Amino acid sequence: MMPVLTWVVSALLADDLLALNRATGILRRRNLPVGAVSVGPGGRPGSLRLTCIVSSDRAAADRLASALRKMTEVREVSVYAEGEGTCREHALVRVRVSPAQLSAILDVISLYEATILNETPQELLLEASGSAPLMVSFIRALEPFGIFDVARSVTPLPPQQAPLDTAGAPRASVAAPRIGTAVPA
């Protein structure tokens, strides 16, 4: 029995909604436990990078990669252990606030280097980023105050990449926008 670990399967595919639909269909059909999916411009003109994180043995992750490689719109696929690449989470948290708790919340914000995006007398909208364990810790630290809503997303980058041809691609597109899952608190 091969050990179950967390793998990142990263595919560069044609920037086309049909290709994206086909690729996500493969994720669904392979019936693997997908922990996160992110999609964004792939750094090359006309390309998207689809990245998914799966908890499985290596062979299952490789089979997913093989299935993706069969798509004509897929240009390259890489598989690597989560720790081998760089993986960052982004979290948005809407948290209850009261005058009595403001000081304590500001301590948490300072500790996790979070940013206040919006504030009302009743709630704060906070933004933070970092490793997955750090974001889990951040959210747990806010739980005692009362969380209204959480949205998290993951942006992984493969461990080694050929220099990207970013000509024609907006600079911001290299740092891919993310699709995450809104998790009601």
Add this chain to the structure above:
Amino acid sequence: MTEFLSGAHILCRLLEEQGVDLLFGYPGGAIMPFYHALPESPGLRHILVRHEQAAAHAADGYARASGRPGVCVATSGPGATNLVTGLATAQMDSSPVVAITGQVPRAMIGRDAFQETDVIGITLPITKHSVLVDDITELPAKVREAFRIATEGRPGPVLIDIPKDVQNQKMEWSEERPGQATRPAGNPSPGPRGEESIRAAARLINEARRPLLMLGHGVILSRAYAEVQALADKTGIPVITTLLGISCFPESHPLHLGMPGMHGEVHVNRAIQHADLIIGIGLRFDDRVTGNTAGFAPQARIIHVDLDPSEIGKNVPVAVAIMGDARVVTGRLAEAVTPRDCDDWREEIQGFVHARHESYRGDMAPETILAAIREGSGAGCTVVADVGQHQMWVAKLYGYQEQNSHISSGGLGTMGFAVPAAMGVHFARPTRPVWAISGDGGFQMNMQEIATMVQERIPVKMAIFNNGYLGMVRQWQQFFHGRRYSATPIWSPDYVKLAEAYGIAGYRVEHARQIDEAVSRAIREPGPAVVEFMIEQEANVFPMIPPGGSLSEPIESAPAAAPVP
């Protein structure tokens, strides 16, 4: 010469360019521009089916028998959705089918227009590729790409969805600079890593004491008949053919053992369980072949030859993987191995052979019926089997000698496949006899295609194994569901009168003494004919590996007290 042509006319030219001369289809609103243009291309023969599903199966049958892409055409909406089963069948069995569907005009897409369906979305998981033609300027590239993808590497179905207004769009078309007809890429060389794997595989083959060759559909797709026979003859390794590998190796050959798996012969499955090496060529170790994979071939190392890297290690662990065309790789393997024999091992396997336990009321044994068809039709006959008990009898008892003479829906197990697919086989092999063998359930799923055969003079002979049940499901109910025959008794019309209603010959056979006469009269008919064989109602297919069981656990007779789940 440069012409100003509509998309529909250009599509016809592109089909001719790709070497297409036959289409199976059914017209409708969104594909009418294409049908309007079609008569101007007399090189494209159109076969009007009676249901779009049959068009897809017929194209599939044509592709499997000819090795060339089969083409089917349907309109948008229900026409397109009716193709779905046929496309899924082709996808599971790696058949190069190109489906052309009409779509509502571009301006109407996404507005729930009349007969609009998202056929691209519907067929994403059951096609190798699919494209929507957004503009007439894309049409040539997308059609050529569709044929290339359908035939290249591991074949599969490709769908081209063309909005009606794109079919009516016009652009300049130059006959002087036609694109190249798409031809499947040549057999790729295994490459340096492949050569290394071939040497490793040859070492394992030379050292093995109990090796087996398992041959699948890939051998037929790559036409590797001579190469697998050379490998078998040089090494004396016994040969097993999977359901879709049947007819890739002559069954009269002394090394041929039979079919493995759920309904494989006991000695074949026991050979697998005792083997120390399995050389799997062009098969995907499907669950119907392996049974419970945890108990599959426990002593064997596996060499897996497949064109599709995603198949390697998918179902069983592999000692040596060789990714490449079965013909090229097997040819190289045959060169690399040392001549040897496996006489001791073959003798051991002979000790596993069991006498069959089947018993039949009366004398209508499947062996007798199939022997009459085989002997009456002679060499060159292609048998297209439907799905169910008769499919297993046909697979195990027909005794195939001719290359690629057995065609059936293996992966998807599509009832209703045989009759329309046999029509396609006829067009691929117009001078050779073709039999469609179905059960009474599967035959009723697509028997409307008799009308197509009559109209188009397609002389397919249709055999119906009538037991009044959906036999395979009934067998499972008998064995595993307490003999509760829920929804499996099935009434049939009078097939002789049905045949007469279509204006063709029909025969009913109730006793073995009538078999030869009925079969030979059907064969002598210049057109299609139907022969109904009234077989034992509760005959079972033995042996049977129970679902989830290993190949070591065959059921060889009906359980005395059927378990109640």
